[in-house]
Amino acid sequence: MAEESKGDDFAQYSISLGASPFGGALSFAYNASAKTSYFVTMGGMPEASMDLKVGDVEYEVESSSAWVGGFVNHRPFDSASWFRLVAGVGIGNIENKLTDGDGNSYRADYRENPVGYVGIGFGARAVKGLVIGFDIGLLHTAGPDISADGGAPTAEAMQDIKDDLFFGPVLPNAQLTLGWGF
DSSP states (O other), rough: OOOOOOOOOSSSSSEEEEEEEEEEEEEEEEESSSSSEEEEEEEEEEEEEEEEETTTEEEEEEEEEEEEEEEEOOOOGGGGEEEEEEEEEEEEEEEEEETTTTSOOEEEEBBOEOOOOOOOOEEEBBBSSSEEEEEEEEEOOOOOOOEEEEOOOOHHHHHHHHHHEEEEEGGEEEEEEEEEOO
């Protein structure tokens, strides 16, 4: 397909803020062309808590994350520059403490590096002015280290955590981004 021309609205760079389940993110992008952009992003979440059912057990989950990554966005279709393919790598960690109603607690921490990311995105074109994007994708990891952290933990509960979608080797991600192209 032919490369899109760099018109008057083409932005060589952009800066953006994003929000995802892994926390906030600050990104700087270099738009090599209207079709291909390179992002450097850092993000994280100091600490958040939620209630989550794993197997038959209700847990209070306290999570935090800190990471940095490099990503490539490619817009493969001239007629749909709003559609992007996204790939990249990140380094950092995600830490989770799960505590059940009896006071038994477990750790499910992601510390291996680097990890891969693939996804698709909508919006966030390489244009001047306000840029809005939405991304969905998968973070590919080796899985978390599951360990006991207090109380009277059981091997069965640790296996249930390891088998749960929220603590597996592939983590779903969705991110909304607002930025400015210049």
